[in-house]
Structure formats: C-alpha cells, structure tokens
Amino acid sequence: xxxxxxxxxxxxxxxxxxxxxxxxxxxxxxxxxxxxxxxxxxxxxxxxxxxxxxxxxxxxxxxxxxxxxxxxxxxxxxx
Numbered sequence: 250x251x252x253x254x255x256x257x258x259x260x261x262x263x264x265x266x267x268x269x270x271x272x273x274x275x276x277x278x279x280x281x282x283x284x285x286x287x288x289x290x291x292x293x294x295x296x297x298x299x300x301x302x303x304x305x306x307x308x309x310x311x312x313x314x315x316x317x318x319x320x321x322x323x324x325x326x327x328x
Contacts, residue, residue, distance in 0.1 A: 259312055264279070271321070
C-alpha cells in the first residue's frame with residue numbers, strides 16, 4: 250500500500266513539474282496519470298542507457314524526463 254501511495258505522490262509531483270516545464274495546464278488527475286506513465290517511460294529509457302534511481306529525488310527526476318517526453322510525443326501526434 251505504501252508503494253502505491255508513493256507512486257501517486259511521485260506521479261503527481263513529476264506530472265506537475267513536467268507540466269510547468271512544458272507549458273501545459275492540466276488537472277491534478279491528468280498530472281498524476283501523466284506522471285505515472287512518464288515514470289514508466291523514463292524508467293524504461295533510463296534502463297536502456299544505464300541510469301537508475303535509488304531515492305525519491307532520482308525517481309522524480311526520471312519521471313519528469315519521461316513525462317516531458319510523453320507530453321512532447323502527444324503534441325507531435327495530436328498536432
């Protein structure tokens with residue numbers, strides 16, 4: 250249960266940060282969903298290049314990068 254709550258918190262923070270960096274204005278729920286998916290994408294991409302996270306800050310940074318990539322890709326697709 251703690252892992253699920255931590256994932257929601259990290260997803261929300263990273264979704265919000267990525268939204269600020271990318272200039273979007275989404276709701277809290279969308280930020281959490283984008284942050285969770287972005288965390289998966291960032292973790293997968295980090296694994297490909299050998300970058301991992303062992304603490305909250307690292308996980309948030311990887312998730313922010315993944316979420317920014319996700320927002321960028323969605324802009325390309327839905328343009």
